[in-house]
Amino acid sequence: MSDQPLSDWKPTRRQFLTATAISTAIGALPLQLYAAQSAAVPLDQYKPEFLNEAEWAFVMAATARLIPSGGNGPGAHEAHVPVFIDRQLAGKYGEASDWYMEGPHDPSADPALGYQTPLTPAQIYRQGIKEINTWCTNKHGKQFAELEPAQQDDVLTGLQKGDVKLPAELRDFFTLLLGNTKEGYFADPMYGGNHKMLAWSYIGFPGARASFKEWADQYNVAYPLGPVSISGERA
Amino acid sequence: MARKDPKKDVVIVGLGWTGAILGMELAQEGLEILALERGEDRDTVPDFKYPNIADELKYGVRYDLMQRPSASTLTIRRTLDETALPYRQLGSFLPGNGVGGAGIHWNGHTWRPQPEELRLRSYTIERFGKQTIPEDMLLEDYPVSYEDLEPHLDRFEHVAGISGQAGNLRGKIIPGGNPFEGARSRDLPLPPMPQTYDANLFAEAAKAMGYHPFPRPGSIASKSYVNEYGMQMGPCNFCGFCERFGCYNYSKGSPQVCILDALKRKPNFSYKTDSEVLRVELAPDKKTATGVSYFDHKAGEEVFQPADLVILCAYSLHNVHLLLLSGIGQPYDPVTGEGVTGRGYAYQMNGGVKLFFKDKHFNPFIGTGSNGMVIDDFGMNQIDYAREGFIGGSYISTGTTNGQPIRSMSLPPGSPAWGQGWKDAVGEWYGHSMSIGSHGSCMSYRNCYLDLDPTYKDRFGRPMMRMTFNWNENDIRMTQFMRVKMEEIAKSLNPDIMQSSFKKSGAMYDVRPYQTTHNVGGNAMGADPKKSVLNRYLQAHDVHNVFVMGAGAFPQNLEYNPTGMVGGLAYWAAHALRTDYLRQPRSLV
Secondary structure, rough: OOOOOOOOOOOOHHHHHHHHHHHHHHHHHHHHHHHHHOOOOOOHHHHOOOOOOHHHHHHHHHHHHHHOOOOOOOOOOOOOOHHHHHHHHHHOOOOOOOOOOOOOOOOOEEEHHOOOOOOOOOHHHHHHHHHHHHHHHHHHOOOHHHOOEEEHHHHHHHHOOOOOOHHHOOOOOOHHHHHHHHHHHOOOOOOOHHHHHHHHHHHHEEEEEHHHOOOOOOOOOOOOOOOOOOOOOOO | OEEEOOEEEEEEEOOOHHHHHHHHHHHHOOOEEEEOOOOOOOOOHOOOOOOOOOHHHHHHOOOEOOOOOOOOOOEEEOOOOOOOOOOOOOOOOOOEOOOOHHHHHOEEOOOOHHHHHHHOOOOOHHHHHHHHHHOEOOOOOEEEEOOHHHHHHHHHHHHOOOOOOOOOOOOOEEOOOOOOOOOOOOOOOOOOOOHHHHHHHHHHHHHHOOOOOOOOEEEEEOOEEEOOOOOOEEOOOOOOOOOOOOOOOOOEEOOOHHHHHHHOOOOOOOOOOOEEEEEEEEEEOOOOOEEEEEEEEOEEEEEEEEEEEEEEOOOHHHHHHHHHHOOOOOOOOOOOOOOOOEOOEEEEEEEEEEEOOOOOOOOOOOEEEOOOOOOOOOOOOHHHHHHHOOOOOOEEOOOOOOOOOOOOOOOOOOOOOOOOHEEEEEEEEOEEEEEEEEEOOOOOOOEEEEEEEEEEEEEOOOOEEEEEEEOOOHHHHHHHHHHHHHHHHHHOOOOOOOOOEOOOOOOOOOOOOOOOOEEEEEEEEEEOOOOOEEOOOOOOOOOOOEEEEHHOOHHHHHHHOHHHHHHHHHHHHHHHHHHOOOOOOOOOO
């Protein structure tokens, strides 16, 4: 990758200043952020907040197919995407607390009229995973997480194309799952995914640096510095 | 029993750009002013400070600074026979919330209307004949001329600290500016920003084809600046977190950065947050307002706030909703074509071409909100409507901005949406694409309007507002015209891969993908009270002590981003209030 950020860059005055600004800002961050950071346990030791055992197994298996490990760049597991999804579903996103959720609902409406299910994202995951596992058990005799990777890909493709049918209330499940997986890959690590900023380093996004005045008119030169996170991590 | 508070001279509903402008201007007249803001208070520190603001998920994806549909939304349908459904989660447009309103999370693009756009009906008939106007198009003249507005457009540009290059100074065409713009009485307050690689490539290609590229005018400070209120802006550092974010660097113009701290020092001005206006209260004869009723979320009770003058400064859609709920202006009926409130809702017709280059580095995270080079060679006043078969125009531009990876991940057509192929594609293509975008007019039509929904209620039990909007063939012909011109420019840059995205004939409005927060019309200004809610001073025809700011006053949309016009109109209305209305309150026309 020609645009991989350099890992062993030498600090310049400007970077020193940036680092100083970040350290100052860290001083103001709430303590629970440190707690969350220090609690970044290995993926196999993570205790889900929202997902139950079967749901966690599904999310682990599905995200591993949506962004596989191996080849170029981190996979969903290296980036701790399942942790991100679990925490999002446990929080106000999962509850749809910002969305208008009053009835009457018409979940079969033209999709171009937007989100019309009565269910929150957390409920869609809970019921959607159950439906899909039932479908997999009927078809293959096994739950999704126990299928071969190629079979899992077929199920995910079926969900994406609508060949694996879910009730209208759940029809946004695949869109949510894929969207949340990519969010967890690229969001700031404080949300549990993008572990060690691996996804940012992979694509060359410098994260929260957010100060580029001298770079604006340097044409066709890849920006050389690696990412920083909001809590001040570097990679 | 609602609480009744002591009377004020002026009550302002909504404390965004126009609320701040009207507050400041009328505070200078010594009036007792109260602004009611339904959202929370906000300031650069602590709400937009670094590094917390550099959070794409929180602000860019979960919309932390926007209106929450759980608290306030509307219903949407495309046709008269469709059932409107609630806009339950944000997508197509993103109204702001809290002090500063959408003036916090905008990109800063600040344009003036063309003189021709303000007399579009007359211009069209004079130049191309009445038969060019489609039967269902509500084409109107604005009841103000460019010459009327020029000093006020200029004033807003100098309050908001616009960086850019004038193209027409007092009638003299200035090289490097937009030669097709109306005459400016003076230069913009700040020089243009430096341009990124993609904008430079576009400008060179456009110039080679004989077009006239110029830097995008924006409320993004290129140098340190102090405006007439003593408010200071610092030079932008291209942080890349602009649209959907507050500015941590005091570089993007906003009510906070340009007006509010000066306004808060005025002893005769005060504001209350978490105060949601429910309706304008009218006297029994319905010819004047007595004040507003609002819900005080902190006290948990409804309050009647008496006032001599009511100025609606909420987002355009909320102003229309309040007018409908308050019985100001006869509600519009698309079947009979009668009525005015809700008439002529319009949007914006945009399109784009993406260009992928394996060997070019664009660093998409580096940019200002208003970064970019533009051509206006296909603007409203450059198109032959009779020959091309549409009324409209677009500006065409390129400029990297907001290139964070969750939302800004352009991949070539045919790239997988997931799996190893997706992962390879993001590694290969992030930072290797640019786009050429068109931003164009959207006319008003008989069947595009706003009214009260028959089914859905808000949290106060009031009927929600219902939007009926769909794309129209006139505007689709316009965007297809732009596609041809833009693809020519794109091809001249020899990209490895190219992909166009323009509305096609028959396209239906889709509320899911973000398009633009340029929702205009619904309380049009006009000379004819049978077709408009407001007169030329943004004063309600029927209720002379109610004035309504914002883009709801547009009889049809402009080719441009609306904020420059909204700011100019606010200063124009403030001038009429200060120099005429306050001396003798009455209908000014």
